[in-house]
Amino acid sequence: MNIRPFLRKILTAVLARLGYVRPLSGHVQIDRHLLYEWQANPQLQPSYNISELPAASIDYLCADNLRLKELQARYSSFNNEVTIPAVWADGHVRPEDIVHFRGDNAYVWQLRGPNMNIMAYALTLYYLKSIDHLALLDCLGEDEAFGNFAFRIDNRLVSRDLLDSVAELYFLEKHLKISRTRGFTFLDIGAGYGRLAHRTVCAMPNVQKYLCTDAIAVSTFVSEHYLRFRKVEDRAVVVPLDQVENVLAGESVTLAVNIHSFSECTLTAISWWLTLLQKSRVRYLMIVPNGGDHGGEHLLTNDGRDFGGVIEEHGYKLIAKDPKFADPVVQRYAINPTCHYLFEMDLGAATQTTELKSTA
Numbered sequence: 001m002n003i004r005p006f007l008r009k010i011l012t013a014v015l016a017r018l019g020y021v022r023p024l025s026g027h028v029q030i031d032r033h034l035l036y037e038w039q040a041n042p043q044l045q046p047s048y049n050i051s052e053l054p055a056a057s058i059d060y061l062c063a064d065n066l067r068l069k070e071l072q073a074r075y076s077s078f079n080n081e082v083t084i085p086a087v088w089a090d091g092h093v094r095p096e097d098i099v100h101f102r103g104d105n106a107y108v109w110q111l112r113g114p115n116m117n118i119m120a121y122a123l124t125l126y127y128l129k130s131i132d133h134l135a136l137l138d139c140l141g142e143d144e145a146f147g148n149f150a151f152r153i154d155n156r157l158v159s160r161d162l163l164d165s166v167a168e169l170y171f172l173e174k175h176l177k178i179s180r181t182r183g184f185t186f187l188d189i190g191a192g193y194g195r196l197a198h199r200t201v202c203a204m205p206n207v208q209k210y211l212c213t214d215a216i217a218v219s220t221f222v223s224e225h226y227l228r229f230r231k232v233e234d235r236a237v238v239v240p241l242d243q244v245e246n247v248l249a250g251e252s253v254t255l256a257v258n259i260h261s262f263s264e265c266t267l268t269a270i271s272w273w274l275t276l277l278q279k280s281r282v283r284y285l286m287i288v289p290n291g292g293d294h295g296g297e298h299l300l301t302n303d304g305r306d307f308g309g310v311i312e313e314h315g316y317k318l319i320a321k322d323p324k325f326a327d328p329v330v331q332r333y334a335i336n337p338t339c340h341y342l343f344e345m346d347l348g349a350a351t352q353t354t355e356l357k358s359t360a
Contacts, residue, residue: 048103048147061099071217082272087264088216100147101193101222110149110160122153124163124334136166165199171340175320186210187253190261194223197236213239248280255284263290274314285343296338316343
C-alpha cells in the first residue's frame with residue numbers, strides 16, 4: 001500500500017486548519033491571507049447566480065416542455081453527421097441549466113477557465129472602453145437574468161456575455177465595417193442561447209437579420225425563449241436544424257459566425273456545416289476557437305484535431321487573424337484569451353467545387 005497519498009491528505013487538512021492552502025497548479029502551501037478570494041476558493045463546478053426569474057420563464061424552461069421534446073425528436077432523426085456529439089452529449093446541459101442558461105455552465109464559463117476573476121473582468125472592461133468608439137458599452141446594458149454572473153465595475157454591470165460580445169463586434173467592425181453596411185445578414189452556427197444575436201441586433205440597427213441555428217435541440221429551445229424575452233425575435237430569428245438548408249436557400253447571408261463551437265464538434269460535423277456554407281455562397285466566416293493551452297493560436301477541436309484544413313478545403317481563405325485583445329499584456333491577463341479569425345470564400349472556386357461534386 002502506498003501511504004504517501006494518505007499522508008499528503010492529512011498534511012493538507014492540518015495546514016488548511018492553520019490557514020494555508022495549496023494552489024491547484026502546485027504543491028507549495030501558501031498562507032491564505034496572501035491570496036485573493038478567487039485564488040483561495042477557485043470555482044471548479046458549474047454554478048449559477050440566484051436571481052429573480054419571470055414566472056412564465058420558470059414554467060416554460062423545463063425538461064418536459066412539449067416544444068423541447070418535439071425539437072429533440074426532430075433532431076434525433078436528422079443527419080447524424082452533424083448531430084453526433086463530440087462534447088455536447090446527453091447530460092452536458094444539466095436540467096438546472098435550462099432555466100439558468102446564462103449561468104456558469106456549458107454555454108458560457110464565467111467563473112472557470114483562464115483569467116476568470118474580478119481583476120481580469122476589470123482589465124477587460126477598461127481595455128474595451130479604450131477602443132469603444134461606437135459606444136457599444138453604453139448602448140448594451142446588462143442584468144442578472146437567467147442565472148448570469150454580473151459584476152459591478154466602474155459603476156456598470158458587466159459579464160462575460162457583454163464583454164465577449166463587444167470584443168467580437170469590434171473585430172467585425174475593424175475588418176468588415178458592419179456598423180456601416182446596410183442589409184447585413186448573419187448566420188450563427190452553434191448560437192447557444194442567442195448571446196451574440198441579442199447583442200448584435202441591439203448594437204447594429206443596420207443589420208437586417210441574424211439567423212441562429214444549432215445542432216443541439218435544447219440550445220434551439222432556449223434561444224427561442226431568450227430572444228423573445230429580449231424582444232428582438234423580429235430580427236434575431238431562430239432556425240431549427242432541420243430547416244436551416246431550406247431557409248438558407250431563400251436568404252442571402254453575408255457572414256457566418258462560429259463562436260467556441262467548432263472546437264467542440266467532430267471534423268465530420270464541421271465539414272457538414274462548411275459544405276452548407278459553400279452551397280449557400282456565404283462569403284465571410286468568422287471563427288473563435290477555444291483557447292485551450294495555445295491561446296487560440298491554432299484551430300483545434302477539444303481533442304486536438306486541426307480543423308483549419310477543413311475550412312480551406314471548402315474554399316475559404318484566411319484574411320484576418322487577431323488576438324482577442326490587441327495589447328499583449330491584456331491578451332495575457334484579460335478574460336478567456338483566444339484569437340479571432342476571419343475567412344473569405346473565393347466564390348469562383350466555390351462554384352467550381354460545387355460543380356465537381358454534383359458531377360461526381
